[in-house]
Amino acid sequence: MSLSSSTKTKRRIQALLLLALIAFGVVIAGCGGDDEAGGNSGGGDKGKVQLVAYSTPQTAYEDALEPDFNKTAEGDGVEFSNSFGASGDQSRAVEAGQPAGYVNFALETDVTRLVDAGLVSKDWQNNKYKGIVTNSVVAIVTRPGNPEGVKSFQDIIDKNLEVVTPNPFTSGGARWNIMAVYGAALHDGKTPAEALGTVKDLLANAPVQPASARDALQAFVGGAGDVLLSYENEAIAAQNANQDVDYVIPDSTILIEQPAAVTVDAPQSATDFLNYLWSDAGQKIWAEQGYRPVNKSLVDKSIYPTPPDEFTIAEFGGWDKVADEFFDDKTGSIAKVEQELGVSTEK
Amino acid sequence: MTAIAAPRPRAGIRLPGVSGALSKGLVVTYLSLIVLLPLAAIASKAFSDGLGSFWDAVSQPQAVAALKLTVICSLIVVLINAVMGTLIAWVLVRDEFPGKGIVNSVIDLPFALPTIVASLTLLTLYGKDSPFGVDVAYTRVAVVIALLFVTLPFVVRAVQPLLLSLDRDMEAAAESLGAGRARIFRQIVFPNLAPGIAAGVALAFARALGEFGALVLISGNVPYKTEVASVFIRGQIESDNIVGAAAVSVVLLAVSMTLLAFVNLIQKWGLRDER
Numbered sequence: 001m002s003l004s005s006s007t008k009t010k011r012r013i014q015a016l017l018l019l020a021l022i023a024f025g026v027v028i029a030g031c032g033g034d035d036e037a038g039g040n041s042g043g044g045d046k047g048k049v050q051l052v053a054y055s056t057p058q059t060a061y062e063d064a065l066e067p068d069f070n071k072t073a074e075g076d077g078v079e080f081s082n083s084f085g086a087s088g089d090q091s092r093a094v095e096a097g098q099p100a101g102y103v104n105f106a107l108e109t110d111v112t113r114l115v116d117a118g119l120v121s122k123d124w125q126n127n128k129y130k131g132i133v134t135n136s137v138v139a140i141v142t143r144p145g146n147p148e149g150v151k152s153f154q155d156i157i158d159k160n161l162e163v164v165t166p167n168p169f170t171s172g173g174a175r176w177n178i179m180a181v182y183g184a185a186l187h188d189g190k191t192p193a194e195a196l197g198t199v200k201d202l203l204a205n206a207p208v209q210p211a212s213a214r215d216a217l218q219a220f221v222g223g224a225g226d227v228l229l230s231y232e233n234e235a236i237a238a239q240n241a242n243q244d245v246d247y248v249i250p251d252s253t254i255l256i257e258q259p260a261a262v263t264v265d266a267p268q269s270a271t272d273f274l275n276y277l278w279s280d281a282g283q284k285i286w287a288e289q290g291y292r293p294v295n296k297s298l299v300d301k302s303i304y305p306t307p308p309d310e311f312t313i314a315e316f317g318g319w320d321k322v323a324d325e326f327f328d329d330k331t332g333s334i335a336k337v338e339q340e341l342g343v344s345t346e347k
Numbered sequence: 348m349t350a351i352a353a354p355r356p357r358a359g360i361r362l363p364g365v366s367g368a369l370s371k372g373l374v375v376t377y378l379s380l381i382v383l384l385p386l387a388a389i390a391s392k393a394f395s396d397g398l399g400s401f402w403d404a405v406s407q408p409q410a411v412a413a414l415k416l417t418v419i420c421s422l423i424v425v426l427i428n429a430v431m432g433t434l435i436a437w438v439l440v441r442d443e444f445p446g447k448g449i450v451n452s453v454i455d456l457p458f459a460l461p462t463i464v465a466s467l468t469l470l471t472l473y474g475k476d477s478p479f480g481v482d483v484a485y486t487r488v489a490v491v492i493a494l495l496f497v498t499l500p501f502v503v504r505a506v507q508p509l510l511l512s513l514d515r516d517m518e519a520a521a522e523s524l525g526a527g528r529a530r531i532f533r534q535i536v537f538p539n540l541a542p543g544i545a546a547g548v549a550l551a552f553a554r555a556l557g558e559f560g561a562l563v564l565i566s567g568n569v570p571y572k573t574e575v576a577s578v579f580i581r582g583q584i585e586s587d588n589i590v591g592a593a594a595v596s597v598v599l600l601a602v603s604m605t606l607l608a609f610v611n612l613i614q615k616w617g618l619r620d621e622r
Contacts, residue, residue, distance in 0.1 A: 088585045113587070167568045169582030208485040208567040209574075211581060215564055218467075223475025224485065329586040330407055339408055342571020 047267025048079045052094055053104035054087035054173070054258075055214065056234060057134075060289035065277065068285055074272040086212055088172045094119060094263075101270035104133060104260040106173040108319040111259045124261040133260035133277050134233075135292035137307060138180035139247045141220060141228040141235050150227055152250045153181045154188065157201045164225035165202075166216045167209035168327060168334055174213065175327055177229040178334055180254040182326075183311050187252050200337045221245065231256055232304075236290030252309035258291075386600070393593035404583075404594035412571045413579035414595065418602060420487065420575070421555035424494040425548045432502025432551075433544055439503070440510040454504070457497050462560025469493055470565045485567030490575060493561045498554050502547030509543040545610040553603040 051061065062082060069075035083090065083098070091110035094100045095117045103120070105111055111131065114120040125131040140150055148159055156163050166174035181202055185195035203209075208224050210216040213234055220228035221243050228245075235247035260277065262270045276282045283293040292304045299306070316322050326334045362370055394401050404410065439451055457465065469492060471477075474484035483489045513536065521531045559577035567573035574582075576599055583592035 086585075092584075092587075167570070167574070167578070167582065169570070170568065170578060170585050172585055206569065209569050211563045211568055211578060218564065219470075219485075222470055222484075327586065329409075329583060329588055329591065330403075335409070338570040342408065342412060 047269045048081060048101075049267070049270045049273050050081050050083075050099050050101040051104070051273075052083045052090050052098065052100040052102070054090060054106045054110075055084045055212075056106070056231075056237070057104065057289070057291075058082075058084045059237075060286065060291070064285045064289060065282065068281065069273055069276045072276060072281070074269075075276060078269045078273070086171070100263050101266035102260065102262050102273055104258065106258055107175065108257070108259050108313075109323050110172065111261050112320060114261070114263070119263050120261045121264055127278075129278060129294045131259045131261055132257040132294050133274070134258045134286050135294055136231045136233045136256040136258070136290075137249055137292070137310065138177050138253050138256065139230060139232040139235050139249050141217075141230050141238070141245050141247045143226070144244050144246055146246050146248060148226055150248060152252065153184050153202065154198070156227055157198065157205070161205065161226035162224075163202055163206050163227050163229060164208055164210070164216050164220045165206055165229040166213055167211060169329060169338075170211040171213060171216075173231075174216075174229075175322070176231070176254060176256050178326070179313060179316065179322065180229070180250075183254055183315065184250060184252040184309075187309055187311065196333055196337060199334065200341060203337060204341055217243075232292070233290040240290070249305065249307055251307055252311075253307050255310050255312045257294075257312065389593050389596055389600075392590060393597040395593075396590050400590060401594045401597075404588075404591040405598050407591075409570050409574070410576075410579060410591075410595050413574050413576045414598060416487065416490070416574070417556055417576040417599070420490045420494060421552050423491055424498060424555050425552045427491075427495060428498055428502045428551050429544050429548050432499070432547055433506050433540060436503045436506035436510055440507060455500050457499050462497060462558070463564065465496055465561045466493060466564035469496060469561075474565070484565055485569070485573060487573060489565045489567070490562060490573065493565050494555045494558060497558055497561045498551035501551040501554065502544060505543040505547035505550070506540050507543075509540050513539050542614050545613055549607050549610040552606050556599045556603055 053061065061080075066080050066082075070078060083093075083100075085093075087106035087110050091103070091105055091113050094103060095113055100119075103111065103114065108131075111120060111124065115122055115124065140153070140156070142148065142150055148155075148161055150156060150159065150161065155161075165177050168174045168178050178199055181199050182195050185198040186192065190198065206225075208219050210219050213230060216228060217230060217234060217238055219225070221238070230247075232247065232249065235245065238245050239247075260274060262274055277286070278294070280295070280298060283295045283298045287293050287298065287300060287303070293299050313319055313322060317325075324332070326332050329335055361367060393404075405414075435454070439447065439454075469489070470484055472479070473481050473489065473492060475482050483492065517535050518531050521535050526534070557577055558575075559581065562575050563578060563581075566575055566578065568578050570579075576595060580592045580595050583589075583595065
């Protein structure tokens with residue numbers, strides 16, 4: 001009697017364990033299945049826009065652009081699912097299968113990655129604005145009132161100031177800063193080798209190289225460094241968030257171009273959204289949020305004066321070439337600069 | 348004991364109602380899915396371009412500098428932990444003081460706190476605006492402090508139960524036989540705590556090697572100076588060098604395993620007298 005009851009309990013527990021195993025399998029399969037289903041099924045009539053973007057424009061999208069798009073005829077009833085994070089991480093996530101309809105990154109190479117993966121059409125730049133949805137410029141963020149009187153990147157070096165700029169290897173976006181300094185030095189009449197020397201001098205005085213632009217702002221506001229290299233839109237966002245900082249746009253600096261695209265499987269609503277972002281209405285909202293419109297006729301020169309010596313990444317051959325030449329982690333010239341600096345500090 | 352020399356003398360009871368085969372199968376399946384497969388995937392990724400490129404990835408100067416910094420800081424951290432963790436456990440078990448219960452529960456908070464918040468908090472306390480005037484932000488000292496914070500519970504929690512179950516009669520006996528406090532600690536207490544200290548140290552070391560969140564804001568991330576291995580790996584991923592990232596991770600895993608093996612050896616050596 002007792003034996004048979006113990007066998008019963010035994011059977012029951014075995015069944016439970018098996019059930020647990022099966023449930024475990026189902027959960028795993030379910031997680032995968034859910035993602036796939038989300039990629040194709042659209043919420044509502046117009047289809048859901050699955051937005052995957054870098055972190056900075058989160059407020060712009062959620063508080064201004066998406067609600068305003070919903071007020072247009074094309075955008076009426078369109079739902080959004082938003083995902084924000086570091087630009088490179090977001091791009092890699094989409095490459096690895098995160099469902100996305102509309103993508104917006106800090107760097108062109110993050111879109112190129114998706115083109116290579118067959119997720120974004122090869123001709124994503126075949127439009128009026130060449131795939132760029134917003135502009136900005138690399139700015140020098142200073143303490144209130146710019147006590148050091150900094151006007152250019154060279155000033156930072158000449159005045160021997162401590163600079164905060166994100167680590168260009170952990171933050172793709174920080175590469176804009178390096179190319180701004182490099183390009184400004186070239187435009188100042190330096191040779192490429194000398195311009196790299198300028199970058200080196202600057203980095204030699206960087207006590208901290210935070211992992212991202214946001215971390216860098218955090219470090220600067222927390223007291224690190226005399227100046228911070230950042231995007232104009234970040235500086236404006238910081239001021240809007242009541243951070244006590246000022247910023248200077250150097251006369252010679254780089255125009256930042258932030259790309260956006262729709263994926264090949266995206267619903268029409270994603271394309272409508274991108275077209276809305278390029279429309280006058282969309283561009284004006286971008287401008288209110290601290291970004292320079294890509295439609296030059298909409299740029300308010302009193303807020304966004306064009307730097308007299310503004311240059312673009314195209315001058316250095318575009319991001320694909322620059323990524324190899326400057327930021328390859330072994331052979332890139334910036335990797336070498338960091339190495340030289342490292343060796344000199346070891347001694 | 349010797350009379351019933353069964354094939355498995357110390358196996359104890361089986362789990363009630365579970366056949367050995369099924370529980371083993373479950374454990375193996377679970378471990379494979381959660382631990383073994385991911386680890387194997389990392390290892391195979393690290394060597395996917397051959398031994399040569401693995402070596403290139405881990406011997407590149409920036410990687411070496413980051414690994415060196417990480418291992419040295421982690422070793423310093425576990426040494427401090429071994430001493431302070433044991434001391435904290437001792438005080439929590441042997442001493443009575445008001446608020447002991449609260450202190451006991453606070454020990455685990457570093458586990459509960461999101462590490463990025465830890466980083467931010469430490470930055471506020473030990474950065475430029477430090478209320479105590481201690482500004483170590485963006486230095487190697489900051490790396491050690493942040494690691495001390497996140498690894499605190501390991502040794503404490505490993506030593507505590509051993510201390511609780513330690514038979515105080517042994518100490519009393521030793522005392523009655525004329526042993527001094529130092530000798531009692533050295534010959535009676537410490538050998539009993541050593542396995543716990545070793546286990547705590549091993550866990551803390553493994554955790555310290557891979558820590559990212561707690562370090563990312565406060566360590567400075569300057570290559571060759573304050574860039575730890577996890578941040579370097581982050582950079583490799585950002586540079587789309589997944590193989591390099593996996594390679595450096597494998598080195599961290601290997602260092603961790605070496606220490607774990609070493610700790611096992613010590614534990615066996617410590618138990619040799621008991622057989």
